[in-house]
Amino acid sequence: MLESPTDPIETAVDAASRIALLESENERLRARDAERSAELEARERRIRLLEEALRVLKADRFGASREKLSVAPGQGGLFNEAEATIELTEAVGADVDLTAMPLREDNKRSANKRGRKALVSHLPRIPIVYELPESERHCACGSVLIEIGAEVSEQLDYSGESAGPAACA
Numbered sequence: 001m002l003e004s005p006t007d008p009i010e011t012a013v014d015a016a017s018r019i020a021l022l023e024s025e026n027e028r029l030r031a032r033d034a035e036r037s038a039e040l041e042a043r044e045r046r047i048r049l050l051e052e053a054l055r056v057l058k059a060d061r062f063g064a065s066r067e068k069l070s071v072a073p074g075q076g077g078l079f080n081e082a083e084a085t086i087e088l089t090e091a092v093g094a095d096v097d098l099t100a101m102p103l104r105e106d107n108k109r110s111a112n113k114r115g116r117k118a119l120v121s122h123l124p125r126i127p128i129v130y131e132l133p134e135s136e137r138h139c140a141c142g143s144v145l146i147e148i149g150a151e152v153s154e155q156l157d158y159s160g161e162s163a164g165p166a167a168c169a
Contacts, residue, residue, distance in 0.1 A: 021139050
């Protein structure tokens with residue numbers, strides 16, 4: 001049989017020590033709970049901040065007016081030749097004709113015609129013709145192939161390798 005302490009003083013001391021031990025454990029768990037709650041709140045704030053930053057970046061990149069929101073540093077004055085020319089002519093006191101020359105002709109096009117508008121006629125054109133070698137001009141049956149059509153396109157040369165902008169036909 002199990003013997004239990006019959007002394008009431010000994011039982012009270014054991015109970016008091018158990019109560020003190022449980023109270024210290026309870027305080028430790030409350031402190032740990034408060035620490036974890038503070039950590040959770042900090043993480044939730046960070047998540048909200050990152051979600052807002054992501055929303056702003058998406059609006060900046062994919063929004064309807066994304067061109068207006070961000071201007072690359074040093075690029076703001078890239079296309080202000082007219083303003084620079086005006087400032088220069090005002091400083092010198094000379095008059096300069098600032099008429100723009102269009103790159104494409106504004107011909108009235110029919111509703112059925114598709115594709116791009118033609119390049120303006122004052123641009124130089126360099127014809128480039130790609131022809132099949134003589135060995136590939138014969139059909140499998142032995143007859144000579146004839147040209148039944150051609151594709152013509154014009155492209156502006158922006159590379160600067162030629163003397164000015166050129167169009168290829």
